[in-house]
Amino acid sequence: MIAGLLAATASVAGEEETICQTAGLIVEGGTSETRARICRIATREIPKLAACNVAVPEGVTLRFVDTLPEGCMGIFHCGEALIRLLSPELMAKRRDPDRAFASVPDEPYFDSVVVHELTHAAYDSAECPFVDCPATAEYAAYAMQIRSLPTEAREAFEATSAFDHRVSRDELSAMYHAFAPDRFAQKTWLHFTQRDDGCQLIGRIMGGAAFFDRERF
Numbered sequence: 639m640i641a642g643l644l645a646a647t648a649s650v651a652g653e654e655e656t657i658c659q660t661a662g663l664i665v666e667g668g669t670s671e672t673r674a675r676i677c678r679i680a681t682r683e684i685p686k687l688a689a690c691n692v693a694v695p696e697g698v699t700l701r702f703v704d705t706l707p708e709g710c711m712g713i714f715h716c717g718e719a720l721i722r723l724l725s726p727e728l729m730a731k732r733r734d735p736d737r738a739f740a741s742v743p744d745e746p747y748f749d750s751v752v753v754h755e756l757t758h759a760a761y762d763s764a765e766c767p768f769v770d771c772p773a774t775a776e777y778a779a780y781a782m783q784i785r786s787l788p789t790e791a792r793e794a795f796e797a798t799s800a801f802d803h804r805v806s807r808d809e810l811s812a813m814y815h816a817f818a819p820d821r822f823a824q825k826t827w828l829h830f831t832q833r834d835d836g837c838q839l840i841g842r843i844m845g846g847a848a849f850f851d852r853e854r855f
Contacts, residue, residue, distance in 0.1 A: 660684050661694050668702035668725055675726070676700055679752050683786055687753070691841030692760045692782055695719065700752070704728065711751045714758035721755040738820035741794040746787050754783035765846030773812040773850040776819075778843050780826040781836065796827070805829040810850045 656665045658677035661684055665673040684694050700721045706713060711732070712723040724732065729751065730744040739747055757779040766774070784795060800821060805828045815822040830836040842848035 661698065662696045664697065664699040666699060666701040672702060672725055676752065679749050680756075683749070683753050684756070686786065687757065687760070687782060690782065690785065690837035691844050692757055692778070693844070694756050694760050695763065698756065698759045700755075709734070712755045714755045714762070716758075716762055719759065719762075721759065723752070723755065738798070738823045739795060741798050742787060742791045743794075746791040750783045750786050750791075753786040754779045757782040761844065764844050766851070767846075767849070768851055768853055771849055771851045773810055773815055774843055774848075776815050776822065777810060777826050777829075777850050778840055780823045781830040781840065784823070784827045785830070785836075799824040799828070801825055801828055803828075804832055807850060812851055 654667070654670065654673065656670070656673040656677065657663070658665065658680045660677065660680040663676065663680050665676045680694075687694055698719045698721060700723055702725050703722045704724075706722060706724060711729050712721060714721050726744065726748045729748055733740065733744070733747070739750075742750070758775060761775045761778050764771075764774075784792060787795065801824055805825045807829075809825055810822065810829065830839070833839050839848060
């Protein structure tokens with residue numbers, strides 16, 4: 639049932655638009671079923687994010703598109719409150735069997751990508767003392783993405799990890815993410831779960847008090 643999840647549906651620029659009651663999320667394009675699915679994800683996951691100190695802002699737009707840069711399933715546009723996302727069907731077709739999340743089934747994977755991008759939207763207003771903070775933003779996004787997975791899917795992700803050591807902060811950098819995003823994701827989850835309170839660290843990140851970036855010269 640979706641009656642309690644949708645605030646309104648309208649036609650915008652030839653495409654359907656749905657507004658989710660949770661956080662006033664705006665979903666554009668796709669089918670009515672995929673838009674309703676986003677609203678269900680928002681209803682379920684945004685409170686869980688809030689419980690881990692991630693406050694998704696009101697009025698983020700999520701737009702279904704047919705093309706994204708190679709390897710991308712979703713993209714948050716900084717300063718625009720806009721997420722572009724592949725449909726569940728396209729995402730399933732374009733998944734790479736050699737990537738870190740390959741062992742996660744399609745349905746929970748799609749849901750987790752939405753969580754990843756919503757976390758980027760939440761971090762967009764966080765204070766960064768450098769030109770930008772890509773490693774910090776990706777740390778938060780991957781930690782929340784993997785945390786959102788159902789137990790079996792999360793265990794499948796963990797089982798294929800290339801690492802089992804205690805991860806230090808210095809192992810997680812913008813350059814490492816750029817060259818090895820899958821390993822960055824695996825190390826992020828290890829680092830997050832190795833803290834006494836990972837959500838406390840996320841709170842410091844969202845509050846502009848903790849970073850994985852450094853000044854680049």
